[in-house]
Amino acid sequence: MRSLDAEMAAHVQRAAEAVGVRVLLSVDVEEICAHADGRPRSVKTSVGELPADHVVLSTGVRPATALAQAAGLALGPTGAVATDAQQRCPSADGVFAAGDCAESFHRVLRAPVNIQLGTHANKQGRVAGTNATGGRVEFPGVVGTAVSKICRYEVARTGVTEREAHAAGLRVASSTITARTRAGYYPGAGPIWVRLVVDPIDGRLLGGQIVGVEGAAKRIDVLASCVWNGTTVGELEFYDLAYAPPFSGVYDPLLIAARQATNLLDGGTRR
Numbered sequence: 001m002r003s004l005d006a007e008m009a010a011h012v013q014r015a016a017e018a019v020g021v022r023v024l025l026s027v028d029v030e031e032i033c034a035h036a037d038g039r040p041r042s043v044k045t046s047v048g049e050l051p052a053d054h055v056v057l058s059t060g061v062r063p064a065t066a067l068a069q070a071a072g073l074a075l076g077p078t079g080a081v082a083t084d085a086q087q088r089c090p091s092a093d094g095v096f097a098a099g100d101c102a103e104s105f106h107r108v109l110r111a112p113v114n115i116q117l118g119t120h121a122n123k124q125g126r127v128a129g130t131n132a133t134g135g136r137v138e139f140p141g142v143v144g145t146a147v148s149k150i151c152r153y154e155v156a157r158t159g160v161t162e163r164e165a166h167a168a169g170l171r172v173a174s175s176t177i178t179a180r181t182r183a184g185y186y187p188g189a190g191p192i193w194v195r196l197v198v199d200p201i202d203g204r205l206l207g208g209q210i211v212g213v214e215g216a217a218k219r220i221d222v223l224a225s226c227v228w229n230g231t232t233v234g235e236l237e238f239y240d241l242a243y244a245p246p247f248s249g250v251y252d253p254l255l256i257a258a259r260q261a262t263n264l265l266d267g268g269t270r271r
């Protein structure tokens, strides 16, 4: 779960272990061993040989650019096809690129990225199609919002993680809160963790991660809107978010997280 900071990924790890998954971290896969008929038999690793009936490789994604390169299209710094905001390929008049093969502008990093999601591909395809047929519309960029369901948890992220921010040379501060998904006395409440990554100078929200038994996947959209618009945690702290006991405490976990994050700001900047 490199898409989360380690502290948040640990919740996902524990949920996987709770259903019997053995998680081995920082272990090298050295060889996949097969029976004579080709079926997998085991996987050799740096901590020993593990028996295996099935082997699933899930090692990340890369843009498939062979066709684009063969056609003479320029790739950008991420290795994906470079485009402008209208999804035009600057290197070839009349050619457009969209989706997994193309770069997107990241609104927090202020740099091109290749984040392969259907949410980006659909919008970019629409932009490319509109411009290719005589219209004029621009794709405004991405903030890296993604959700998934892993074992008992909804897992969500937007903007940048602390690790991604450091890798990009951004100065950030982060804090995490633990809350309940419903009012404490309401049946069925479970844990939810919210981590906010902020600019410590002006308080802008630069990223958020949420892991919880319910309500994480759609709550992330509030944080995505804040990151998109440059909202500060001081503003978010007083957002008029909905409350009723089946859905949250009277202070939504996002508001609690924002209030805590204001303590991270240099000189107590609050807006």
Ligand SMILES: Cc1cc2nc3c(=O)[nH]c(=O)nc-3n(C[C@H](O)[C@H](O)[C@H](O)COP(=O)(O)OP(=O)(O)OC[C@H]3O[C@@H](n4cnc5c(N)ncnc54)[C@H](O)[C@@H]3O)c2cc1C
Pocket (backbone or CB within 6 Å): 067, 098, 099, 100, 101, 116, 117, 118, 119, 120, 121
């Ligand atoms: C298992 C899985 C789950 C996912 N879940 C989500 C999710 O929950 N949310 C989300 O936002 N995104 C999700 N994604 C990502 C999302 O599916 C992709 O980002 C999206 O489909 C990309 O669209 P695309 O049009 O760029 O590429 P694709 O959907 O891959 O379409 C490319 C098409 O081009 C065709 N093609 C390739 N080469 C050639 C050629 N030489 N000539 C002609 N045709 C060619 C391919 O056959 C394919 O049909 C998921 C992806 C996977 C694999």
